[in-house]
Amino acid sequence: MIIRPAVPHDARGVAEVHVASWRAAYAGLIDQAVLDAQSVDGRQEMWASWIVRSEAGLPPIGYDVPVHRMLVADDDGVITGWATFGPGRDEGTSGLGELAGLYAHPAAWSTGVGHALVTRAAESLVEDGFDEAFLWVLHGNQRASRFYERHGWIADGTEKTADAGGAKDLRELRHTRRLSDGSA
Known part of the structure; x- marks a missing residue:
């Protein structure tokens, strides 16, 4: 497995x-009808555009947010996970990095894919000049919270409500981490 920047073909x-990861990780946390409605074809179109625009230094269409980058875990040509990261997108997060998304295929859970991605994304944020970063975890997603805590991300008590993937009013908990301690 290698960790590399995403390209449109990915x-x-x-x-x-x-x-697959949404359906497995969020079962019981997001309405099942929303999970069932997730479309690989629709997501492929969205991610193809996102990757092309990111490579060009542009934000996603329709968003006024900082440009983020994507890393993929490539296991002999099969994408087994990915991470997106960049400058903080939320109000009041200027100067902070953000791990905006990290997903591994459920078949790759507990194989080191997530560890490799979170480590490389944190290293990239440090290379980009960030000393501290944050991420959001869906309330109730204990597996993700434990994973991030093992990697030094600590829940700081900040919460927000967001819409994503057709789901409304998702309660998310923020985790933060110092990156400049040399253990990205």
Whole structure:
């Protein structure tokens, strides 16, 4: 397995990971009808555009947010996970890095894919000049919270409500981490 920057050709694999991981990780946390409605084809189109625009230094269409980058875990041509990261997108997060998304295919859970991605994304944020970063975890997603805590991300008590993937009013908990301690 290698961790590398995403290219447009990766969009299908990224979409497959996205949909499979949402369905497995968020079962019981997001309405099942929303999970069932997730479409690999729709996500592929979205991610293809996202990757092309990111490579060009542009934000996603329709968003006024900082440009983020994507890393993929490539296991002999099969995308098994991905991470997106960049400058903080939320109000009041200027100067902070953000791990905006990290997903591994459920078949790759507990294989080191997530560890490799979170480590490389944190290293990239340090290379980009960030000393501290944050991420959001869906309330109730204990598996993700434990994973991030093992990697030094600590819940700081900040919460927000967001819409994503057709789901409304998702309660998310923020985790933060100092990156400049040399253990990215």
